[in-house]
Amino acid sequence: MGLDVRVITETEFPAWLKAVRRGFLKTSTEGLQEDAEVRLARTDISRVRGAFDDGRCVATFRSFAQELTVPGGARVAVDAISAVTVAPTHRRQGLLRRMMATDLAEAKERGEVAATLIAAEYGIYGRFGFGRATSFTEWEVDLTRSGLDHHGPLAGAPDGSRIELVDAEDVRKLGPEIHARLAVRQHGAVDRAPSWWDRHTGVGVSPVDKWTEPFYALYRSPSGEPEGLVTYRVEDDWSDTKQPRDTAKVSQLIAAGPVAERALWGFVCSIDWITTVRTGYRAPDDLFPLLLPDPRAARVVTHADWLWTRVLDTPRLLAARTYAQEATLVLDVRDPGGFAGGVFRLDASPQGAQCVPDTRSADLTLDVGDLSCVQLGDESVERLVALGRIEENRPGAAALADRTFRTARRPWCPDIF
Template sequence: MSLDVRTVTASAYPDWLRAVRNGFLVADTPTEEDAASRLPHTDLSRVRGAFDAGRCVATFRSFAQRLTVVGGATVPADAISAVTVAPTHRRRGLLSRMMASDLAAAKERGEVVATLIAAEYPIYGRFGFGPATWTTEWEVAVPRTGLDPRRSGRPEDGGRIEMVDAADVRKLGPELYARFAAIGPGAVSRDERWWKQHTGAAYTPAHEKWTEPFYAVHRGADGEVDGLLVYGVDDKWGDAKQPLNTASVRDLIALTPAVERALWHFLCSVDWITTVRSGYRAPDDLLPLLLPDPRAARTLTHADWLWLRMLDVPGALEARSYATEASLVLDVRDDAGPAGGRFLLDVSPAGARCTTTTRSADLALGVGELATLYLGDESARRLVDLGRAEELRAGAAGTADAVFRTGRRPWCPDIF
């Protein structure tokens, strides 16, 4: 029988959810309660599946999102998630069909970019995506930090840290995160359901067992909340009743470097904690150098994180800010079609204008390579050296780096 690729109906949603879990190697069957808890928050017009003899064998979902770009503006994004193909149905073009349908719909809706977190690196480049942010995780050996536990638990910036509960976080967190996202390129929007899911107030399936974490907020000298720390702690003791507990950070949002320092120092001062795992942070996070001995922090993970795909090149490039004045003609190749063309980008600290042009190109690159440059993380010079971009005018790569690169690396604190 032919494979039927289509949007998913409410009646087929439980079977689609089963296929998602199978694809991610979760060996349980969704309950009626699982499906019922998700459906009210799911736009079925953006849920796709492939069906073989009525059984779902591939899955794909997207949802509306806002992405913060350089300068603090946000652009509408098509956030892609729940992508699976059953091992029995690979190499049949199912993902290609679902992806093409979704991206065409996103372009029609006016979404400027598409976003995703890639479970496997090799998959999404062929669909025009490129890694736009990276992430690093550290493990800190607290006894080696050189911090004085008698002092490091008390902020030196005139503020204070207080323990709060989940209800407080649901009240204080959204406004704090909105302020953070306005200064954090790579941040994506968090809706009310996100805060409920991450504070235990939403239904949790059995395979996603909820464990209540600890919550702490930093208040500035004016009493306003300007930092949030969420962490879990294991319960491990060694010989001779020595504590060997590890604190694992689930979320740490700070509006200033001073607040970031205060929250890390606080966590490293908590009694019985001998190891801190940072969770996924920006690769240039301040953490190691906030410690008297940075060698106390060793890298556990360094990997690609948020992937982008341009859908509207002029709309995306005009949305972000630039610190210099320059003019650059980009020849953007897009085999899938929606974002290819030759574009004249004129930028200055006052703003940007991007239009199609017939002028000779300065730099030629794929749409995925443009995505890696977009938030300021990658170097055009490096892309040329790798053979992933072509410098058609001498010095064009240097101009592109002056235009696109930023002083701090972009960071996406979320997975979706």
């Protein structure tokens, strides 16, 4: 019997979820049924795909509706892809390719301007037209070397502002508004459904994810507005019996603006007993290291690609963002997948843009994957020209594209999905 690749039914969902766990090399079936019930309630089953071999689920793929912030603050509808697995018994037979082709075609049909994902391995998705659009950096700081007087009073927060230790329930109530304020100023951010706040405050978390209750601290502005939130867990270390050497591991720090952001970092770095802070996955140009008197005390633990995007509709995506300056560029976008290709004239400006099909000769010729890399402003067109990936047909076009596309602050996606 051949492989059956299709949308699954609700009754197949537990078996599908088991296949996802296996695909991510987890054997535990602990709490699988309850986990399936919780997840099913928030899942659009019409976008959950599986491959079945003699009734056994051997490949999984799911997509869901997402909003992505582009430079300038507009939020565009995209196709978020997740839970991609193929059993080791069925790998390299084209199952991912088949599921991806169907999903992208459906996303295009729905009018979504791009697809997004976080790649487990760098080499998987470029062939499907995805490009690395954001990256992250994680730092670890030895506070005793940072130059901060972390035993002194908290400095730097505006008079009248305050930090409150709050409970999970407060986070579910106040977090979405703070996140919404971050999401309009941070290109690369994606929306968070209400279920995100449940899962990240311990509600309906699968036993395999081994939830431990974190600390939550809220920043209130002098007028009492909740404007920032930090979630952290503490690892105790009393191995030196005379003094504590605890580590605070930040899992999220979101803020409506830089004042709240600075205040929350200041708070985390001033907690008694804490001598090490791990920042979690931050924007590569995060304020954090430069808040320390000695930024060298912040060691980079990891730096890697994060959100990948796949342009599905070139004119609509490029017209949704703003640009650093006024410029006109003609782009010849090559897309073997057949979704985003064509020659387009982009009339860009700091207020917005128009992007329409054009018949002129192109200033730049590029594959859809490279457009996917540069569209949020993080990658340099000149660098991709130097790598032989983008063709510069008019001298100076790459530099012009960089001055136009690149953003003063780098894109960042605070979430994994």
